[in-house]
Amino acid sequence: MAQNIYDQDDFFAGYSALRRSREGLAGAPEWPSLRAMLPPMAGRRVADLGCGFGWFCRVAAEAGAASVLGIDLSEKMLAKAREAGGNIVYERADLETLVLPEAAFDVVYSSLAVHYVADFSRLARMVAVSLAPGGRFVFSMEHPLYTAPTAPGWIEREGRRVWPLDAYLAEGERRTDWLAKGVIKYHRGIGTVVSALLAAGFALTHLVEWGPDAAQIAAHPEWAAELDRPPFLLVGAARTFR
């Protein structure tokens, strides 16, 4: 079973205070890029894996999705999501073992959740089976450059700020202290992620190493560092055959 860090009090409090938790998708700088990868939601059957507070589920429902299913492991987050209402079904499940019904969705979305999953190949195969032909899997994850290092964190090197990369090809568990101590994530390279999708029968449609644009850096100068080491990987894939 995946670590349920989001239900740990210190992590939940810290996460709840993040801009993306308070403001929803408007507070997630990568959202415009991710949205551009999504098909129109109207009339589609949509699932969100790792739905958190349900921000995306509500956007999908308001855009006229035929149905919206939000999945998360965190009871605290699901409780908040349900409070916010909307014509959405929320279910608690572990992405490590979740099995969705076959050919039941047109769009499976996931924001910053798959790096908590140890077995991404299993998840990719399960999502492929859950999609109707032509269905889309659109997700974001922490960029592998962010998860790779054994000691992540900017360092100074001869007056420059550099990211101390190592262990990129040493895939697997990483324990970091982010909002709480001992948060478990799984590092895997872009090649591994893409290969798992291709092996699951997906055609790759989008691959974006996200960094802030000029307008975002003007508004948040401290984000410029993200250009040195992209924080997020955004991926779009289409279910092409069965």
Add this chain to the structure above:
Amino acid sequence: MAQNIYDQDDFFAGYSALRRSREGLAGAPEWPSLRAMLPPMAGRRVADLGCGFGWFCRVAAEAGAASVLGIDLSEKMLAKAREAGGNIVYERADLETLVLPEAAFDVVYSSLAVHYVADFSRLARMVAVSLAPGGRFVFSMEHPLYTAPTAPGWIEREGRRVWPLDAYLAEGERRTDWLAKGVIKYHRGIGTVVSALLAAGFALTHLVEWGPDAAQIAAHPEWAAELDRPPFLLVGAARTFR
């Protein structure tokens, strides 16, 4: 026009002394992985962009390719390639401006050349047009983690060897000193490379961030560093429509 560094005496001498120059594909540790992405050569029309000394061209010809065309900018390398013989046509051209005939090839191969090309999107479109439907484009390039840093080279950080990553999303020209001073290469991220292929009408078939395997590290312990920062990106793509 692309920089013709290979015809510069100091670079050519240094390059000629590399194991991959002396031993050919057997001296290129990534070759087994790249070969696994290639379709059988027998009966295929093959082009090699940046063919160098012609090692791959001779392998393709010996494997029964219907025709083999080797393209390079370096007169010195083409002269050596022609000396070695084989039923191969060698032509001098700049990958920056090369236009191959339409639908004339089944396999376009390129080893460690596209990072010398400023406009990869143009090259991808040109290769797509040059391939018959179902044709394959299989190539290697320096991994963007290798080309990104403004000051590449391992550093020591608290007893660990780390790669000082910066400027990953700052794509474009890089000048480095490798075999000669002022070698010009072009850095672009994996997302940019893959997106250019998709935009050109390719379906991605393979994406491998290459590092040495356990047997290679046992034979060459100094290669273990490459696991911290993969040196090569290997890409396979199929021409799917016209």
